Amino acid sequence: MLERGARSGPDKALALSITGLALSVPATLLPFVSAGVLGGQRTSLLFTGVGSLWNGGMRPMAVLVFVCGWLLPLALLASFAILRAPSGPGLEKPALLRLSRVAGALERWAIPEVQVLAVLVALMKLGDSVDLTIGPGFWCYCGMALSLLVARHSFEFDSTVPLQNAGHLEVGARP
Amino acid sequence: MNALPAHAAPSGTSSSAALALAAAAMLVPANLLPVLSTESSGSNRSDTILSGVVQLWRQGLWAIAAIVFTASILIPFLKLAGLAWLLFNAHRGPAGNSRRLTRIYATIDFIGRWSMLDVFLAAFLTGLVQFGEFSTVVPRSGLIAFAAAVVLTVLATQAFDPRRLWPAPAPCPP
Numbered sequence: 258m259l260e261r262g263a264r265s266g267p268d269k270a271l272a273l274s275i276t277g278l279a280l281s282v283p284a285t286l287l288p289f290v291s292a293g294v295l296g297g298q299r300t301s302l303l304f305t306g307v308g309s310l311w312n313g314g315m316r317p318m319a320v321l322v323f324v325c326g327w328l329l330p331l332a333l334l335a336s337f338a339i340l341r342a343p344s345g346p347g348l349e350k351p352a353l354l355r356l357s358r359v360a361g362a363l364e365r366w367a368i369p370e371v372q373v374l375a376v377l378v379a380l381m382k383l384g385d386s387v388d389l390t391i392g393p394g395f396w397c398y399c400g401m402a403l404s405l406l407v408a409r410h411s412f413e414f415d416s417t418v419p420l421q422n423a424g425h426l427e428v429g430a431r432p
Numbered sequence: 433m434n435a436l437p438a439h440a441a442p443s444g445t446s447s448s449a450a451l452a453l454a455a456a457a458m459l460v461p462a463n464l465l466p467v468l469s470t471e472s473s474g475s476n477r478s479d480t481i482l483s484g485v486v487q488l489w490r491q492g493l494w495a496i497a498a499i500v501f502t503a504s505i506l507i508p509f510l511k512l513a514g515l516a517w518l519l520f521n522a523h524r525g526p527a528g529n530s531r532r533l534t535r536i537y538a539t540i541d542f543i544g545r546w547s548m549l550d551v552f553l554a555a556f557l558t559g560l561v562q563f564g565e566f567s568t569v570v571p572r573s574g575l576i577a578f579a580a581a582v583v584l585t586v587l588a589t590q591a592f593d594p595r596r597l598w599p600a601p602a603p604c605p606p
Contacts (some may be wrong), residue, residue, distance in 0.1 A: 277498030290556075294563045313558065315571055318579055322555045352525075358446060365586060368545045374499070381496045383543070384486065397465030 267335070270411035274338035277404030281331055286390030290384070296308045303327065303394060322372075329367035330405050336360040337408050366407065369402035439513065445522050445596060451588035452515050458581035459508060463575030468554055472567040480574060481505060482552060503549035504578070507563055511585055512549070514540045514590065522596035530598045537594045547582045 284303055291300040304327075310319035336356055382391055466478035481504045488497035514536055520535065521533055554571050561569040 267467065292559055292560050292563075294566050297563050299560060301556075303558045306555035306557075309558040309562070310555055310571060313571060314475065315576065318551065318571065318576060319572060321579055326552065333565060337476055342444070362590075365545060365590070368548055371545055371548050372552045372556075374546075375549050376556050378499060378549065379553050379556045379560070381493060382557075382595060384491070384493075386567075387561070 270408050271341040273332045273404045273408035277334040277401045280401040283399035284394050284401050287394035287395040291390040293388035295417040323369050330369045333367045373402050440520045448588045448592040449519050451584050455581045455584035460575050462578035462581045466572040467574040471568045503546045507547045510538050534594050541589050544586050546592050551579050
């Protein structure tokens with residue numbers, strides 16, 4: 258599966274994965290969006306919404322947003338980087354196969370592009386009622402989402418097979 | 433060692449059907465309960481998913497209203513209906529339309545993620561719009577039901593084995 262997993266060259270997928278991982282740092286630390294109302298100013302970071310949900314007693318929601326919008330996208334990018342590293346990180350082939358399969362199963366939960374659309378919808382919704390400024394954190398997050406979107410197209414997961422049913426694939430793929 | 437062919441694998445429909453049923457049940461409170469409250473200058477407004485869409489429409493934000501309506505109302509219902517159709521066909525057995533049904537499964541799998549739009553939207557607004565008495569956005573219980581419905585629908589799709597839509601492969605000669 259690994260051998261036929263890459264649709265494009267390994268360099269492209271690897272470069273996109275590293276770019277996405279690098280962009281995730283400023284996306285997390287830099288201001289996302291600033292809003293002002295009647296002299297009051299508030300700047301939100303990527304995790305501000307997660308923190309508000311957590312403190313507001315909606316902890317499962319906070320975890321869901323954190324996992325789908327940040328943790329899994331990064332885990333997926335890291336998996337791509339490991340799987341396409343030219344010399345390999347020293348993992349055995351079964352371990353790489355397992356990583357590929359787990360990444361394929363979790364792929365549908367990594368949805369930063371949906372978060373990007375949600376932020377754009379929210380900004381349109383707020384419209385003229387507040388004075389909005391988009392910060393560099395949001396643009397870096399868009400870059401990370403785009404890197405993941407293109408990088409995941411470089412891979413061909415057998416995602417139609419549920420993980421628990423994938424045992425036969427492992428048997429077939431082993432030498 | 434499992435001697436059953438792939439088609440007869442035990443997983444595939446029952447767990448998927450149970451998850452889809454749970455998702456359908458969660459869609460009821462998700463659409464009836466308010467998902468967000470906006471408190472501004474003494475007034476308090478609670479919105480369900482549908483009333484939020486209507487408000488966007490009245491504001492003249494038709495494109496945004498259409499996006500939210502599609503992601504939060506249309507896709508969850510279409511996805512569950514599609515999944516029910518696939519489960520029915522898998523239960524009935526292959527009938528020559530396996531390729532079309534598999535395409536429907538792939539479409540359902542792809543569009544499902546966009547239902548999370550409202551969850552991210554609520555999280556973002558809750559984080560940003562906190563201006564005390566001027567304007568404050570607070571998430572409401574309908575949001576939990578909606579997120580549960582979306583997660584259960586994705587899990588139901590993930591649990592469905594599309595091989596059940598195809599005829600069993602001929603046994604290999606010994």
